[in-house]
Amino acid sequence: MSPGERDRRAGERRAGLRSPRQELAESTEHGEVYLRLLRRAQLQLSLLALVAFGAVFGVLPVALDLLPELRHSTVIGVPVAIWIVILPLSPLFIAIGWLYARRADALDAAFRELVEK
């Protein structure tokens, strides 16, 4: 990009003439900043969901290993430890996945609004 081109863009930007869409389509530094912000926000959301999931799923094997009383108390004749492995985890995955998908769509929608305004 020539210095003249850069100056022209800076001038248009100050005058509010350049839209985020132009910046993105021409992949200028400003366009890259918009996209990086979207990518960061999406990654933060994914990592947050991962932490929520990992906090339960990652701790569970150790918890079951360290708490033998869960194996000795039973519900309907089946040890509690087995119920814990079978029952609540799938609904947890689904809930995290569903909440994540909603938030990720909202981030995309916000980006779309920014570009189209």
Place this chain on the structure above:
Amino acid sequence: MTALLAVGAVTLGTLGLGAWGVRFVRTTSDLLVASRSVTAWWNAAAISGEYLSAASFLGIAGLEMQVGVSALWQALGFTAGYLALLLFVAAPLRRFGSYTIPDFAEARLRSPALRMLAAGVVLLIGGFYLVPQLKGAGLALNVVSDAPYWVGVVIVGAIVAVNVAIGGMRGITYVQAFQFWVKVFAISVPACLLVIHFGGLPGRAALFGRQLPRAPARGLVVKLTGSQRVEFPEAGSFSVGGRTVHVRAGAHVTLPAGHVSLPPGGIVPVADGITAERGDQWSRPVGGSGDSSPLFVYSLLIATFLGTMGLPHILVRFYTNPDGHAARHTTVRVLMLLGLFYAFPSVYGALGRTLVPQLYVTGQTDDVVLRLPQAAWPGTVGTLLGALTAAGAFAAFLSTSSGLLVSMAGTISHDVWPRLRKDRPTNVSLRRARFRVAAVVAVILPVLLALVARSVDISILVGWAFAIAASTFCPMFLLGIWWTGLSARGAAAGMVCGMVLATAAIFTGLALGEPTGGAGAALLAQPAVISVPVAFLVMVIVSLRDPVRIDASAEMLALHAPEGLGLRVAEEELAVPQTA
């Protein structure tokens, strides 16, 4: 006989639908066009249908019967893998528009050499994953028709190769979705009826108490096709040909081929390679050593959580989603459908421990889903329900192995062959002919491996495929999608390290034979907990030190910008056309 008919019907139905459907699905661009009318639920059922393999249908219950409740972690990991896929891969990869993993490797990192490496890894993972499917087929045919094990392996290998070569199963969303519901029906109906029939779980003492599995009150007759070395965990006896032999606790004996009977309530000996467990050991989700040690459980969870995204036959299914938003919502529905399916296999493992303890003697616990209905109802009901589970098992390995073979044959004919011959034919019929030859070639080695791997559990074999996928493609996807700094050299180095480490551990474990327990054995049996972090580290370090930097902003725009803004390169331009 009924079971054989049911299996035949499923096979013919699959072949027929495939041959009929292929007239509609000639190229991948047809797949794109068709995608507009496919809803998220149909797509989710199709993905689940292709995913649920012999490992899910037979393997989890078999492993649960053998090693105990700790086997259920595998089912959880199989589901959780789609959460990882949802959080990090589904939408960006759909937006990027590569159909296959080698396509992605080349397009994201602009390196044809990386495409070849990825193609090699696709073949390795596909081969590892195909072996347990064929093993399942051999077992299932053996159970329903008494055909020798190798007959089933060879016949089903041939059926799948022919099916793929004539173009069946490719991209046919509705067939795969239908297969999913066949499998759910086939596993859930007998499971529910069994629990109702017994009013819960019989034989609690051997499940959760301090008992070992014992022969039922009328005694137990075990049919052995060959001599079998077994261990008596407690003092017991067996009789052959009217002669009764008493055995000390802990003694190993070799049972002769033929009919061996155990007295009523007698202790059930276990085949070599199986550890006899009391109920309280069997029902422990984590703890002890071997397959339920915390290290093994974590390693398995990492392999399945991160490996799902690297399975070669799953990725292409995501392109029937119209956009990234739909890819996310389809994946959420996959989580729901898999959660539904995996509620049922655990019932078979628990009931099998009481009802078909002879599988401990033969060592073939992977048969439990197939044999349980007839053990519970010796009459017509048992035959019919046994036919149902056999048909479901066939649906499972036909759909998965066809999907795998399509990816492998596509990789051979599209990526490897042009490289070897230095040509890239534009002629459609030549490309199709190459695809057919590749389909036949790709099935040969897995068939041979399946013939020698009879004694290795389906679940263990599948765990290896996941470990390799998690150590190679997972880091490439995660870093390639979310980090601009990944270089082709870094990706290649990380993938090679992950692959070598994982395969070396697996083969070392195989060469050493019987697991001896302890941390070393757990790591050799499931190396993911080491190989995945190493692959990530190598990728990052080599990329950071790589003098060649590419500007990845165009790729990042393609991966992350939402559709419909007019910013993105048209999907059709990015997509590399595939042979059909």
